[in-house]
Amino acid sequence: MLMLIDAASLWYRAYYGLPSSIKAPDGRRAGAVRGFFDGLAVLARRFSPTGMVCCLEGNWRPEWRVELMPGYKAERAQPDGSEDTPEGLDDQVAAIEALLPALGIATATHPSYEADDVIATLASRTAEPVLVVTGDRDLFQLVDDERDRKVVYLARGISKAELFDGEAVATKFGVGPNHYVDFAVLRGDPSDGLPGVKGIGAKTAVTLVNTYGGIAGLKAAAAEEGSDLPERQRKSILETTDYLDRAVTVSTAVTDVDVPVVDGALPHSPADPAKVEALSAEWGVASALARFNEAITTPKA
Numbered sequence: 514m515l516m517l518i519d520a521a522s523l524w525y526r527a528y529y530g531l532p533s534s535i536k537a538p539d540g541r542r543a544g545a546v547r548g549f550f551d552g553l554a555v556l557a558r559r560f561s562p563t564g565m566v567c568c569l570e571g572n573w574r575p576e577w578r579v580e581l582m583p584g585y586k587a588e589r590a591q592p593d594g595s596e597d598t599p600e601g602l603d604d605q606v607a608a609i610e611a612l613l614p615a616l617g618i619a620t621a622t623h624p625s626y627e628a629d630d631v632i633a634t635l636a637s638r639t640a641e642p643v644l645v646v647t648g649d650r651d652l653f654q655l656v657d658d659e660r661d662r663k664v665v666y667l668a669r670g671i672s673k674a675e676l677f678d679g680e681a682v683a684t685k686f687g688v689g690p691n692h693y694v695d696f697a698v699l700r701g702d703p704s705d706g707l708p709g710v711k712g713i714g715a716k717t718a719v720t721l722v723n724t725y726g727g728i729a730g731l732k733a734a735a736a737e738e739g740s741d742l743p744e745r746q747r748k749s750i751l752e753t754t755d756y757l758d759r760a761v762t763v764s765t766a767v768t769d770v771d772v773p774v775v776d777g778a779l780p781h782s783p784a785d786p787a788k789v790e791a792l793s794a795e796w797g798v799a800s801a802l803a804r805f806n807e808a809i810t811t812p813k814a
């Protein structure tokens with residue numbers, strides 16, 4: 514099984530999940546570095562992947578998505594366009610990004626795409642079972658029982674990560690993974706700046722998606738004279754067709770990003786032991802890295 518990690522989701526969870534008193538020898542905050550590798554170790558033990566790729570956020574808010582929808586992630590953007598990150602996280606991200614290749618863990622990224630898109634692309638390239646590790650709800654769209662693609666959702670922290678297959682997605686949201694995007698677009702998603710459709714809340718969105726077969730079916734029903742779509746909703750859909758089309762494109766993960774082919778095979782030993790050693794000492798994370806190495810190299814029963 515190939516484990517595709519939404520690395521930013523994991524280091525944000527680690528940053529907020531560990532006490533700020535965890536410090537590197539030089540006094541900088543180090544909880545995110547420690548928690549990231551401890552989290553990966555926990556996930557590797559629980560799910561026994563044979564491969565792992567850490568997918569990085571090459572562009573957290575791609576211009577092409579903002580052009581389609583100016584409000585996309587707007588609330589999280591600083592005036593210069595960069596993401597508002599909490600104090601002391603940037604240095605730790607740089608350390609994690611240096612440690613991964615030194616440990617021999619594959620990374621993948623593209624300067625014009627989000628980790629969502631890189632993950633969707635790598636998933637679509639393999640016939641192997643895939644486990645996506647993320648705290649980003651958008652990626653529920655990748656769940657696919659037939660292809661054995663599941664999501665480990667980090668909402669409530671790494672130790673309480675929940676495994677989602679198609680049935681779990683349907684139980685939580687009321688729609689299957691193939692209609693998760695339709696549901697999110699209709700209902701709206703404030704954290705990404707998706708306004709949704711006026712007068713359509715979560716419950717109505719679920720009913721509409723399941724009755725008409727997603728937004729495509731809903732648009733067809735709305736355009737049809739004498740359809741059984743209630744008049745009020747028919748009007749809302751016809752008035753927001755432009756939003757619906759744009760929002761579906763914005764919310765759909767791209768599956769053909771031009772990222773190099775990556776070999777996610779787990780290493781038997783670190784690729785650059787001297788560098789691991791130096792970073793480990795600099796950040797005071799030797800035991801977390803030892804636990805991680807053990808978790809990925811111990812033969813699975």
Ligand code: MN
Pocket residue numbers: 627628629649
């Ligand atoms: Mn994301």
Ligand code: MN
Pocket residue numbers: 629649651652
């Ligand atoms: Mn997303």
